[in-house]
Amino acid sequence: MPASLARESEIDVLVVGAGPAGLMCANGLAKAGVNIRIIDQRPAKVAAGQADGIQPRTLEVLQSYGLAERLLREGNHMHMAAFYNPSPKGGIVRTGRAPDITAPTARYPFEVTLHQGAIEAIFLDSLASMGVTVGRPIIPTSIELDQNPVTLKDPQSHPIKAVLKHLDAPEGQSDTEVVYAKYLVGADGAHSWVRKSFGITMDGEQTDYIWGVVDMVPDTDLPDIRNKCAIHSDNGSCMVIPREGDMIRLYIQLADADVLDPRTRRVDKARVTPQRLLDVAKKSFKPFRIETSGEIDWWTLYIIGQRVASKFSVHERVFIAGDACHTHSPKAGQGMNASMNDAHNLIWKLTQVLRGWADMSLLKTYEFERRKYAQDLIAFDKKFSALFSGKPRTDDNEDGVSHEEFVEAFQTFGAFTSGIGIHYPPSAIVDPTHQAAARNLVVGQRMLPHVFVRAADAHPVELHDLLPADARFKLLVFTGAPGAAQLARVRALAEDMARPGGALGAHARALDVVAVSAGTKDEVDYTDVPAVFRPHWSRVLVDDTDVVGRTGGGGYEAYGIGLAGALVVVRPDGYVGLVVPFEHHREVDRYFASFMRAP
Known part of the structure; x- marks a missing residue:
């Protein structure tokens, strides 16, 4: 083929983005026999860090695809939570323990923690067993959607034209490819190119809370280091998440002075190092000791933003899923779970339409169900983040968050955080009449x-x-x-x-x-x-x-x-x-x- 000519192909579904949402979507569709392509701009999968908590409902979902066994074997099972608050003698003291998950009907009544790269590997190996690999590094450079009503109403038409660029094309060969697809799923993250290409806005706001994250093997005398810990101290809040092996993750609340450039008032990551994050955590841990004898496995900073996309689909041909359509804080462990469950909701609907079993009207229920869930998630996340990031109640701060208030919220929200309590409203596929x-x-x-x-x-x-x-x-x-x-x-x-x-x-x-x-x-x-x-x-x-x-x-x-x-x-x-x-x-x-x- 001459280098000047683009390659062309026709497929059922093009998935853009190979994070948890994209991989879940591609795996489920491929398992159902759908002709798919999945592309990602990263040259390799995530190696460490990123999202790491799998909730009870998501475990049930993964089990339904035959993927839970490996996750349960490789991940850490988190059953208990401990709560630490300011001690009258200074420092912190444990004020209670409770089950990590309040979801009595859960088949798996615990969370599993494992770094995102290992979770993605489960999907990648499953896809490979079906002859599907992620195309990398590839980016879409343009997407056109045919607006002809006749074409859009034909579920077997190919109204989407996507131009793809191969970032590592050998010299002398075309780096451009044209794909005609029946449907497209944008699972390309919070800065989604697909979402922006169709002018879909993200509605919401950014909070003032700034947090650091550190993954490491700890050297500590905190007795609850292998339980989830919510630490409220006079020196800031901290959360401990036990991980696979001996590793833990620390979420560390930061003061503006720790991370903001005094001139621009913007977050300046250059002002922070993993050791500095650990130094902040040490103040919250007193009188307990927290060090690491090895290397920091991964670290990052983030500001909590809580936003939901104005719509999740365009003419029921282009869909967005995961962080592309909702962003929120990571401490409640919802991001990856919400993302994979977006895909889970969409997979069967696309499959049934592509097989000719269901009418295209079924695809409207994806946005109807998952956008309502995302809005509920943001409302929950605002309450949970405010409680977690708020100052603890003391004699000097009577308006602060009390231990009882936090634990009650922790348990009340259990049905939501576990995913067990997700409730889709009445529609063509949800009829509560009887x-x-x-x-x-x-x-x-x-x-x-x-x-x-x-x-x-x-x-x-x-x-x-x-x-x-x-x-x-x-x-x-x-x-x-x-x-x-x-x-x-x-x-x-x-x-x-x-x-x-x-x-x-x-x-x-x-x-x-x-x-x-x-x-x-x-x-x-x-x-x-x-x-x-x-x-x-x-x-x-x-x-x-x-x-x-x-x-x-x-x-x-x-x-x-x-x-x-x-x-x-x-x-x-x-x-x-x-x-x-x-x-x-x-x-x-x-x-x-x-x-x-x-x-």
């Missing part, structure tokens, strides 16, 4: 984990493991109490749902089915369940304990489902979309008909 049919499975929240037992072989199974992120909806049929009368109801239900116009008749390709009986392992045969409700012998469960009585049982009660049974529709991202009693089963047909396309 919530009473499964009282504790909140429509719009993620499906609760629970251990059941397989009817075929009495093997205990975590229900979440039967809900993989494979872009298909899951229909959970709680068949109710065993017995001839109830079984007749279940058979009639199966026959009607399998009719040509029924959900299982019209949308079988997009639906997987799991049946759960309220009977025991001794009395239920998996073959009792109608064939349409048992696509495989492993998909029939009973609400009973395992053979030694150690696990399982109580699922119907935990979910708030009666012995008359119920139907639960779980979205491909693991969130409950609909619950109905048997007598309203045609609501399931209407639910899918509102956004799905018949074959």
Whole structure:
């Protein structure tokens, strides 16, 4: 090919940015068989530092893609938090300990900490196993979106023209490439080129709080160094995050005099060194000692900014995710988690539209759900940052933050920080009309984990493991109490749902089915369940304990489902979309008909 000619190609989705959001998106789409490209301007992945905390809900999400096991093996598990406040004798004293996460329904009731480079490596290795590599170093130099309404309404058209520049192209070869894409995802960070190219603004403000971050192996006599620590001292605030191996991360609150240029009043990183950050931390730690006997692994400065993009998509063809559409403080451990969950929300919607299963209207729910979440996150972050950065309450400062006030907020916010309490509002894919049919499975929240037992072989199974992120909806049929009368109801239900116009008749390709009986392992045969409700012998469960009585049982009660049974529709991202009693089963047909396309 002559050097003057650009290479051209057509793909389904172009992902710009190979941080956590971009890698999550690329991995999920590739796993679903979507033809993707992912590019990044960095010549190599992150080596150290950056984001490092994975919350309980994100662990459940990664498990649904088959990626949690390695993270759990390599990362540090953080179970407990300790709180230190000013001592009447000077310095600090521990005022209490509490669970790090207040999320009783979490499958993994702890955080996992591991540096971002190692987390990205999990995704990169998964992508490599599917023959996908990140194109680096490559930047987009222009993006055009065809505004023709006919083109935009055709989900299989390629209305996006992206010109890419290869920054390390060999001499004599073209450094330019043209990609025509059906969809584009901008996951290119807080200074997103994609966002700016489409004139999307970031709305919000910057706080006055300045913090330093240091990753190191500590030499200390603080007894809680392997717990998360929130330290409020008269010399400033500090947070300790234990990390993989013997490493910790210190978040250190800085005074203006430490970092601002006195002439410009701007942050001057040249005024700060890792040792200087450690010297500031030492004052907060007194009377405890904090040193490092080795090298500082990574360090940085940041000013807390809390902003949300004015919109998350352009004509449902160009989407932004992660830091490109929301920024906030890192101390609550939400940045990487919010970013990956943006991608998780988008992956299945793009896949269903590309497969021709769903109408393009489904893509509107990405911004509807994730922008509302981002706004809630900013509201939370403002409160949490103010509490954490505020002066502690003392006799001389009665308006300061008390220990009780901080711990109460820490625990109250637990459902939010863990990701367990995320609640999507009503829409075409969230219908709470019949919530009473499964009282504790909140429509719009993620499906609760629970251990059941397989009817075929009495093997205990975590229900979440039967809900993989494979872009298909899951229909959970709680068949109710065993017995001839109830079984007749279940058979009639199966026959009607399998009719040509029924959900299982019209949308079988997009639906997987799991049946759960309220009977025991001794009395239920998996073959009792109608064939349409048992696509495989492993998909029939009973609400009973395992053979030694150690696990399982109580699922119907935990979910708030009666012995008359119920139907639960779980979205491909693991969130409950609909619950109905048997007598309203045609609501399931209407639910899918509102956004799905018949074959």
